[in-house]
Amino acid sequence: MADGLRERKKQETRIALSWAAVRLAVERGYGNVRIEDIAAEAGVSLRTFRNYFAGKAEAIAAREVDRMYAIAEELRVRPAEEPLWVAIRAAIEARYALGASDGGQPPDEHWVAGIRLMMSEPALQGAIAAAYAVAADELTAAVAERTGATGLYPRLVAEVIGAARSVVSAEWLRADPPRSMGDLLYEALDLLAAGLPEPH
Amino acid sequence: MADGLRERKKQETRIALSWAAVRLAVERGYGNVRIEDIAAEAGVSLRTFRNYFAGKAEAIAAREVDRMYAIAEELRVRPAEEPLWVAIRAAIEARYALGASDGGQPPDEHWVAGIRLMMSEPALQGAIAAAYAVAADELTAAVAERTGATGLYPRLVAEVIGAARSVVSAEWLRADPPRSMGDLLYEALDLLAAGLPEPH
DNA sequence: GTGAAATTTGCCGATTAGGCATCTTTGCTC
DNA sequence: GAGCAAAGATGCCTAATCGGCAAATTTCAC
Numbered sequence: 001m002a003d004g005l006r007e008r009k010k011q012e013t014r015i016a017l018s019w020a021a022v023r024l025a026v027e028r029g030y031g032n033v034r035i036e037d038i039a040a041e042a043g044v045s046l047r048t049f050r051n052y053f054a055g056k057a058e059a060i061a062a063r064e065v066d067r068m069y070a071i072a073e074e075l076r077v078r079p080a081e082e083p084l085w086v087a088i089r090a091a092i093e094a095r096y097a098l099g100a101s102d103g104g105q106p107p108d109e110h111w112v113a114g115i116r117l118m119m120s121e122p123a124l125q126g127a128i129a130a131a132y133a134v135a136a137d138e139l140t141a142a143v144a145e146r147t148g149a150t151g152l153y154p155r156l157v158a159e160v161i162g163a164a165r166s167v168v169s170a171e172w173l174r175a176d177p178p179r180s181m182g183d184l185l186y187e188a189l190d191l192l193a194a195g196l197p198e199p200h
Numbered sequence: 201m202a203d204g205l206r207e208r209k210k211q212e213t214r215i216a217l218s219w220a221a222v223r224l225a226v227e228r229g230y231g232n233v234r235i236e237d238i239a240a241e242a243g244v245s246l247r248t249f250r251n252y253f254a255g256k257a258e259a260i261a262a263r264e265v266d267r268m269y270a271i272a273e274e275l276r277v278r279p280a281e282e283p284l285w286v287a288i289r290a291a292i293e294a295r296y297a298l299g300a301s302d303g304g305q306p307p308d309e310h311w312v313a314g315i316r317l318m319m320s321e322p323a324l325q326g327a328i329a330a331a332y333a334v335a336a337d338e339l340t341a342a343v344a345e346r347t348g349a350t351g352l353y354p355r356l357v358a359e360v361i362g363a364a365r366s367v368v369s370a371e372w373l374r375a376d377p378p379r380s381m382g383d384l385l386y387e388a389l390d391l392l393a394a395g396l397p398e399p400h
Numbered sequence: 401g402t403g404a405a406a407t408t409t410g411c412c413g414a415t416t417a418g419g420c421a422t423c424t425t426t427g428c429t430c
Numbered sequence: 431g432a433g434c435a436a437a438g439a440t441g442c443c444t445a446a447t448c449g450g451c452a453a454a455t456t457t458c459a460c
Contacts, residue, residue, distance in 0.1 A: 004426075004427070006425085006426055006427075006437070006438080009425095009426090009438090010437095010438080013438095013439095034414095034415070034416090035415085035416075036415085044439075044440090045439065045440050045441075046440090046441095047418095047439075047440055047441065047442090048438085048439055048440065050416085050417070050418070051438080051439075051440095054323075054417085055416075055417090083398060084398040085396075085398065122330075122333075122334065123254075123330075125330065125333045125334075126326065126327070126329070126330020126331070126333060127326070127330065129326070129329035129330050129332070129333050130322075130323075130325065130326025130327065130329050130330050131326070132329070133322075133325045133326060133329050133366075134322065134325075147398055147399055148399075149399045151371070151387075152367055152368070152371055152384065152387055152388055152391065153391065153396075153399060155367045155370065155371070156363065156364070156367045156388055156391055156392070156396065157396055159363035159364075159366055159367050160360060160363050160392070160396065162363065163356065163359035163360050163362065163363045164356070164359075166333075166359055167352055167355045167356045167359050168352070170355065171351070171352055171355070184352065187351075187352055188352055188356055191352065191353060191356055192356070192360070192392075192395065192396065193395045193396075194395055195392065195393045195394055195395040196285075196353075196356065196357055196360065196392065196393075198283060198284040198285065198347055199347055199348075199349045199353060204457075204458070206406070206407080206456085206457055206458075209407090209456095209457090210406095210407080234445095234446070234447095235446085235447075236446090244408075244409090245408070245409050245410075246409090246410095247408075247409055247410065247411090247449095248407085248408055248409065250447085250448070250449075251407080251408075251409095254448085255447080255448090
């Protein structure tokens with residue numbers, strides 16, 4: 001069951017391509033990767049790559065997007081009587097594996113440096129923002145289901161979560177005395193919950 | 201002064217290209233416009249187009265981005281003692297010409313339909329989100345200046361304003377009994393100020 | 401006016417984009 | 431478990447895009 005072999009294989013290919021894209025971009029720099037290389041690295045044809053992604057930026061962004069889908073899914077699974085924002089925090093925590101990824105494996109120097117460089121590429125920031133616009137639909141639906149709200153509210157919540165994601169990951173890359181993803185995320189959510197009051 | 205003729209001409213060209221892109225995309229559909237056509241419409245060479253924009257999506261998104269820059273600029277101009285969110289609302293109001301554009305010229309049927317269709321293009325939604333990621337830097341700086349805040353706060357405010365923009369314009373296009381941009385925007389900002397409380 | 405700096409433009413090769421036909425694999429039925 | 435229908439992978443092919451480079455043009459400052 002579980003959607004059969006076909007679906008699973010498709011997901012595997014998608015993820016393989018996405019990881020290959022990230023790896024190559026980090027290793028040799030975003031601009032020096034052709035989608036042909038990515039396809040080769042993942043063991044499929046160039047043409048197949050194009051069946052999955054519109055370009056290398058989208059392939060890289062897919063890692064981020066999938067995480068957002070996962071959060072939406074987690075949100076649907078949590079008990080309905082749980083207050084919305086409690087559920088949201090829990091869903092994010094579950095999918096970002098906060099704490100675990102911090103204490104578990106201190107991120108490798110080279111890797112983080114590569115990611116930092118890669119992310120400084122405007123095309124990528126764009127693609128991530130773009131890809132997230134799609135994922136936001138899922139999150140919007142999940143919020144709508146849970147709250148029964150219509151109109152602006154569900155989408156606004158979804159987009160704000162996206163905003164928090166964006167800010168947090170930017171800050172995580174920038175912060176010199178490194179801060180944990182979890183701290184940053186909670187700080188951002190606390191600010192949002194308070195209505196972003198102007199600091200004294 | 202005022203940066204001289206050179207800067208002014210460059211802005212004019214940029215805006216001419218951007219409008220040409222929007223006009224053509226609305227008229228004949230996003231997919232049926234080549235950047236060559238846009239350049240011709242604006243009276244410059246294809247190669248010059250590429251000096252200004254990375255692609256047609258970016259050219260279209262530029263209209264939106266410029267508005268964000270204008271809001272950031274407006275924010276800098278407003279009196280420093282004004283509370284942040286009052287200034288933000290005023291800045292948005294000033295640049296979106298709320299009320300004026302609503303009462304002044306009821307949007308043309310064809311035009312709105314064309315815009316709606318154009319905006320449904322995923323590539324465009326992406327490009328707008330992407331382009332906004334850049335404009336957000338300006339807004340972030342303006343908020344930081346005004347509040348003296350550091351860390352997550354300024355960027356979070358900037359991104360949240362972007363989120364509101366995105367949600368509002370999506371809803372504006374969708375709402376069947378049409379709603380005014382001003383109403384939608386204020387509703388969104390009110391929700392945000394309240395910390396997005398879950399509706400009972 | 402004159403030279404330095406910035407901008408526009410044409411040219412060109414490399415890469416991307418995506419339609420279409422074909423071949424292979426998977427899922428389902430009997 | 432054989433066979434058929436649907437879905438995916440791949441190759442091929444043409445149009446379009448991308449971006450570097452250098453020549454020609456325009457603006458700016460002195």
